[in-house]
Structures are given as structure tokens and as C-alpha cells.
Amino acid sequence: MTVPFQKYHGTGNDFLIIHADEFVPDRGALAVRECDRDAGVGADGILYLALEEKFSPPRVVMTLVQPDGSTAPMCGNGARCAAEWAMDRTDTDSVMIDTQSGTLRADRTDGVITIEMGTPTFDPGDVPVRADEPVFEEEIDGLEVTMVNTGVPHAVAFVDDVGDVDLETVAPPVRHGDAFPKGTNVTVASPDGDGGFDQRTYERGVEAETDSCGTGAVAIAVVARRLGLTDADPVEVRPPGGDLQVSFNDRGNATLTGPVEHEFDGEVTPESPAEL
Numbered sequence: 001m002t003v004p005f006q007k008y009h010g011t012g013n014d015f016l017i018i019h020a021d022e023f024v025p026d027r028g029a030l031a032v033r034e035c036d037r038d039a040g041v042g043a044d045g046i047l048y049l050a051l052e053e054k055f056s057p058p059r060v061v062m063t064l065v066q067p068d069g070s071t072a073p074m075c076g077n078g079a080r081c082a083a084e085w086a087m088d089r090t091d092t093d094s095v096m097i098d099t100q101s102g103t104l105r106a107d108r109t110d111g112v113i114t115i116e117m118g119t120p121t122f123d124p125g126d127v128p129v130r131a132d133e134p135v136f137e138e139e140i141d142g143l144e145v146t147m148v149n150t151g152v153p154h155a156v157a158f159v160d161d162v163g164d165v166d167l168e169t170v171a172p173p174v175r176h177g178d179a180f181p182k183g184t185n186v187t188v189a190s191p192d193g194d195g196g197f198d199q200r201t202y203e204r205g206v207e208a209e210t211d212s213c214g215t216g217a218v219a220i221a222v223v224a225r226r227l228g229l230t231d232a233d234p235v236e237v238r239p240p241g242g243d244l245q246v247s248f249n250d251r252g253n254a255t256l257t258g259p260v261e262h263e264f265d266g267e268v269t270p271e272s273p274a275e276l
Contacts, residue, residue, distance in 0.1 A: 001023075001269065001270065002267040002268065002269050003018055003022045003023075003024060003267060003268055003269070003270055004018075004019075004022070004265065004266070004267050005017060005018050005041075005046075005265065005266055005267065005268055006085065006262060006264075006265050007041070007043065007262075007263040007264050007265070007266065008081035008084060008085060008260060008261065008262050008263060009077075009081065009241075009260070009261055009263060010077035010078075010080045010081050010113070010212065010214065010258055010259065010260045010261075011077065011211065011212035011239060011241040011242030011243070011244060011258050011259065012210070012211025012212045012239070012240065012241020012242060013044055013075075013077035013078070013081075013210055013211060013212040013213060013214065013241060014042075014043050014044055014211075014263070015043055015044060015045050015046065015047045015064075015077075015078055015081050016034060016035075016041060016043045016045075016046045016047070016268070017046075017047045017049055017081065017082070017085050018046060018047070018048055018049075018268075019048075019049060019050070019051075020048045020049055020050035020061065020063070021050070023270075024048075024270045025270055025271060026270070026271060027046070027048065027063075027065045028065060028069030028070070029069065029270075029271060030046065030065075030268065030270050030271070031045065031046045031065040031066060031067055031068075031069055032067065032068065032069045034046065034268050035066075035067035036067070040268075041266065041268065043067075044066075044067065044203070044206055044210050045064050045065060045066045045067060045072070045075065045078060045205070045206070046064070046065045047062060047063070047064055047078055047081065047082055047085075048062075048063040048064075048065065049061065049062055049063075049082055049085060049086070051086055051089060051090070053089075053090055055096065057092055057094040057095050057096055057105075058086060058090045058092060058095050058096070059095065059096045059097070059098060060082055060083070060085075060086040060095055060096070060097050060098070061097075061098045062078070062079060062082045062097055062098065062099050063100075064078050066203075066205030066206060067205065067206050067207070068205050068206070068207055070205050071100075072100075072152060072204075072205055073099065073100035073101045073151065073152060074099050074100065074101035074102075074150075074151030074152050074215060075151075075152075075214065075215065076115065076117060076150075076151065076213070076214020076215045076216075076217065076218060076256045077212055077213065077214040077258070078214075079097050079099060079104060079106065079115050079214070080106065080113040080115050080214065080256065080258065080260050081260050082097055082106075083095050083097060083106030083108070083113050083115060083260075084108070084113055084260040084262070085262075087106075087108055088262070093107060093108040093109070094106065094107050094108070097115070099151070101118065101151040101152075102118055102151075104116045104117070104118065111259065112257055112258060112259050112260075113257070113258065113259075113260050114255050114256070114257040115214075115255065115256050115257075116253065116254075116255055117150060117151065117214075117215070117218050117246075117253070117254040117255060117256050118150075118151060118253060118254070119251070119252055119253050119254075120148050120149065120150045120218065120219070120222040120252075120254060121148065121149050122134040122135075122136075122146075122147065122148050122149075122226070123149075124147070126149050127147045127148065127149045127153045127180075127184075128149075128153065128180070128181055128182060129147045129153070129179050129180055129184075130178070130179050130180070130181065131147075131179070134147070135147040136226075136227070137227070140155065140174055140177055140179050141173040141174045141177045141179075142170060142173060142174070143155065143157050143170055143171075143173075143174050143186070144157055145157045145174065145186075146223045146226075146227070147184070148219050148222055148223055150215045150216075150218040150219045150222065150254070151215050151218075152185060152204070152215050153180065153182065153183075153184040153185060153204075154184065154185045154186075154187050154201075154215065154216055154219035155174050155175075155180075155184045155185070155186050155187065156187050156188075156189065156216075156219050156220060156223045157186075157187070157188045157189070158188075158189055158190065158191070158223075158224070158227075158229065159188050159189070159190050160190060161190050161198075162188050162189065162190045162198045162199065162200045163198075165188050165200065167186070167188065167200055167202050167209050168202070168208070168209065170186075171186040171202035171209075172202070172207075174186045175202060175204055175207075183204045184204060185201060185202065185203050185204045185213065185215070185216060185219075186201065186202040187199065187200070187201040187202075187213065187216040187219055187220060188200050188201075189220040189224070189237075191224075191229060191230075192236075192238075194232075194236075195230040195231065195232030195235065195236070196230070196232065196235060196236030196237060196238065197220050197221075197224065197230075197235070197236075197237050197238070198237075198238050198239075199212075199213070199216060199217055199220055199237050199238060199239040200239065200240065201213035201216035201239065203216075210239075210241075211239060211240045211241030212239040212240065212241035212242060212244070213239060214244065214256050214258075216239070217237040217239065217244045217246055217256060218246050218254045218256055220235075220237055220246075221235035221237060221246035221248075221254065222246075222254065225248075233247055233248060234246055234247040234257070235247075242258065242259060243258065244256060244257065244258040245257040245258065
């Protein structure tokens with residue numbers, strides 16, 4: 001038994017997309033195998049998408065299974081890829097995306113996808129982080145971080161040059177720190193002098209640095225504005241995989257804008273129930 005997939009990426013953050021109607025006995029096991037860049041197709045996760053065309057705009061229900069087999073409630077670049085996938089199938093430039101973190105609207109203009117990212121929160125109970133007050137520029141496991149939830153938790157640290165950071169060494173102690181009951185993503189940023197930032201992110205569930213992280217880009221912009229490091233709008237954020245723009249409306253809600261590309265199609269073979 002084989003299952004078809006389409007591979008998309010948003011600024012290098014890449015995903016296999018499988019229609020939710022396809023029978024996959026163990027989604028976690030498939031993600032562990034096929035996200036492996038040596039033994040499998042290679043990806044930062046598998047998006048299972050259910051398309052509901054009867055709505056206007058159409059809706060797509062998104063479930064992200066990560067390379068470690070866990071499920072993530074939200075992924076900014078993944079949601080943008082899901083939006084492009086749904087738009088290509090419904091001949092529309094707007095869709096609604098249902099995620100575990102809420103329902104988001106996505107629009108396509110001039111070939112780029114903009115998605116609502118909701119209202120970021122510093123509340124320690126919502127991040128979550130074990131603290132009585134919001135965590136701003138506090139040292140946790142060797143890194144001075146500010147904690148924010150932009151759909152998923154991020155520990156954000158500002159440094160002089162992201163290229164000088166040994167992320168594979170400094171990030172894991174924070175990612176698995178006792179302060180975080182559900183773990184955290186770790187994002188470092190350095191100012192470019194024009195109100196924008198260079199970005200690198202070590203992602204929870206991927207357990208490695210990724211070429212791009214949309215929720216991380218939003219986290220950088222939100223924290224930078226809160227700390228008075230930028231008043232730009234949009235805030236230009238540059239992960240290794242490409243350029244992203246983060247904007248804010250009057251209510252403080254963020255949007256994330258960037259390109260999406262359809263790379264190729266293929267098939268994978270899930271394990272049968274007898275093999276599990």
C-alpha cells in the first residue's frame with residue numbers, strides 16, 4: 001500500500017503533505033521514518049490536510065506530525081504551505097485553516113502567502129513556563145531569553161551575530177529546561193541596523209535547527225517590539241532559508257508573509273497494522 005504526497009516548502013521549512021483521508025495506521029512512525037533526511041524523503045514534518053470546499057472561503061483542517069512523531073499545535077510556515085496547497089485545489093486566493101491553536105485566515109497576493117498568526121502572549125501560564133511573571137531577558141540554562149507563545153512556545157535571545165552562535169550546543173539545554181513543562185523552541189536573532197533581524201531557530205519536535213521557522217519569526221518581531229528594539233512594520237526577518245515579513249494590526253495580532261514553493265510529488269509506504 002502506498003500513499004501519495006506533495007512536498008512543499010516555505011523559505012526552506014519543508015513538509016510532506018498527505019490528504020487526511022489517506023489511511024496511515026501510525027502517523028508518528030511514518031513521520032519518524034520519512035522525515036529522516038538520510039533514510040527517508042527528508043522533511044521538517046508531515047502535514048495531514050482535510051479540505052472542506054463547501055465553505056466560503058474554503059477551509060482546511062491541518063495536523064502537523066513532527067520528525068520525532070509528536071504533534072505540534074501550530075506551525076507558521078506549515079500553515080502557509082497548507083494554504084498554498086488548498087488554494088491550488090480550490091482556485092481561490094483565500095482559505096481558512098483550522099489548527100490546534102485556532103482558526104487562521106490565509107491570503108495569496110502576488111505569489112506570496114500571508115497568514116494570520118493570532119495574538120502572541122507572554123503570560124507564563126499560556127507559554128507555558130514555570131514562572132510567576134512574564135519572563136523578559138532572564139537567564140535560563142545559560143541563555144538570556146524572553147518567553148513568548150506565538151502558537152507554540154519560543155525562548156527568544158538577541159545576540160550580536162547569529163552566525164557566531166553554536167546553536168546545536170546552546171539550544172538543547174534550554175529546549176529541555178526544567179522551566180518548560182512542554183519544552184520550548186529556541187530562537188536567536190541579531191539586529192540588522194534597519195529594524196529587521198537575522199534568525200536561527202532550534203525546533204522542538206525536529207530536535208535540530210531548521211532553515212526557517214514562521215512562529216519563530218513572529219516571536220522575534222513580537223519580543224523586539226516589546227523590548228523597544230524595533231518600531232518597523234513590517235518587521236523583516238531573515239532565517240537561513242529566505243525572507244519573511246511580520247506585520248501587526250491595531251489589536252496586536254500578527255501576520256506572517258513569505259513565499260511558498262511546491263517542490264515535487266511522490267509516494268510513501270506506511271507500515272501495515274500487522275507490522276506495527
